[in-house]
Amino acid sequence: MKRTNTHRISPLGIIIGKTDTGERLQISLGHTLIVGATGSGKGSVLWSYLIGAQHYLDMQQQGLFLLGYDPKRSELAQVQGNRFFRVVFETDDALELIRTLVHKMRQRQQAGTRTFKPTAQDPFTLLVIDEFNSLTTAGDNAWRKEIKANMMALLSQGRSAGIYIVAAAQQPQKEAIGDYRQHFMNRICLRVENAMEVDMVLGAGAVEQGAEAHLISPATESNGYLTAGIGYTRTDSEPRPVRFRAPRITDGDIALWCSGGEL
Numbered sequence: 388m389k390r391t392n393t394h395r396i397s398p399l400g401i402i403i404g405k406t407d408t409g410e411r412l413q414i415s416l417g418h419t420l421i422v423g424a425t426g427s428g429k430g431s432v433l434w435s436y437l438i439g440a441q442h443y444l445d446m447q448q449q450g451l452f453l454l455g456y457d458p459k460r461s462e463l464a465q466v467q468g469n470r471f472f473r474v475v476f477e478t479d480d481a482l483e484l485i486r487t488l489v490h491k492m493r494q495r496q497q498a499g500t501r502t503f504k505p506t507a508q509d510p511f512t513l514l515v516i517d518e519f520n521s522l523t524t525a526g527d528n529a530w531r532k533e534i535k536a537n538m539m540a541l542l543s544q545g546r547s548a549g550i551y552i553v554a555a556a557q558q559p560q561k562e563a564i565g566d567y568r569q570h571f572m573n574r575i576c577l578r579v580e581n582a583m584e585v586d587m588v589l590g591a592g593a594v595e596q597g598a599e600a601h602l603i604s605p606a607t608e609s610n611g612y613l614t615a616g617i618g619y620t621r622t623d624s625e626p627r628p629v630r631f632r633a634p635r636i637t638d639g640d641i642a643l644w645c646s647g648g649e650l
């Protein structure tokens with residue numbers, strides 16, 4: 388597991404992959420949106436982010452409280468174990484989980500500190516949502532309405548209460564992402580269908596500045612998933628979009644990490 392050292396030596400941020408020049412790409416702990424067509428490798432980026440976040444916080448002797456919602460029962464289907472406190476798959480459970488998180492946020496806000504100070508009993512909390520687009524399509528009107536109100540609260544106020552969302556979505560359009568998009572500090576665009584979608588994810592002018600995520604060719608079994616995990620993002624230190632590739636993370640890696648092992 389070559390990645391161990393790469394993560395360990397950098398306390399500055401969360402390493403999610405390597406740039407074309409071989410440098411480690413770091414992003415900050417924050418609400419993170421990963422968009423890409425089916426098979427583009429959102430899973431690789433998602434797991435790199437989670438594993439990277441754990442390393443980053445480990446180095447500061449801080450913990451990470453992980454929660455998940457996976458309506459497709461794919462990415463998070465096998466993660467129950469030491470690392471995740473709770474993972475849900477059904478709409479009703481998702482609403483209950485998200486409500487509980489908002490409650491936790493309100494309690495932390497009551498403490499009245501401007502910046503959340505994590506402790507061993509009360510660490511940073513991260514909610515992973517795979518298939519984020521389902522928030523605008525699943526359930527009935529009442530479900531969507533309540534999910535939206537709670538998610539907007541988490542996205543707009545969660546950061547200062549130490550609560551973050553990491554979401555993976557196939558579609559970046561407003562109908563699919565709702566009003567959530569602007570609240571994601573980190574936005575990552577893997578292969579998408581057209582240039583407009585790239586700008587929707589990374590912001591107007593991203594394509595012009597070189598984020599050609601619409602030109603990435605599909606990764607398939609027959610080409611050995613040659614392009615999976617390749618994408619673009621903007622970082623704090625570099626306003627121009629940077630191309631990078633997240634490493635492949637196998638089911639075995641995920642099982643090992645989720646049961647408390649190190650990668």
Ligand SMILES: Nc1ncnc2c1ncn2[C@@H]1O[C@H](COP(=O)(O)OP(=O)(O)OP(=O)(O)O)[C@@H](O)[C@H]1O
Binds near residue numbers: 424427428606616617
């Ligand atoms: N960095 C990588 N290197 C090599 N193969 C990869 C990499 N990232 C992902 N893959 C492979 O590409 C395939 C698709 O990846 P993944 O399941 O993460 O896609 P996805 O974007 O989540 O798709 P979906 O929206 O359908 O869930 C998987 O078989 C995965 O093993």
Ligand SMILES: [Mg+2]
Binds near residue numbers: 429430461517
């Ligand atoms: Mg996926």
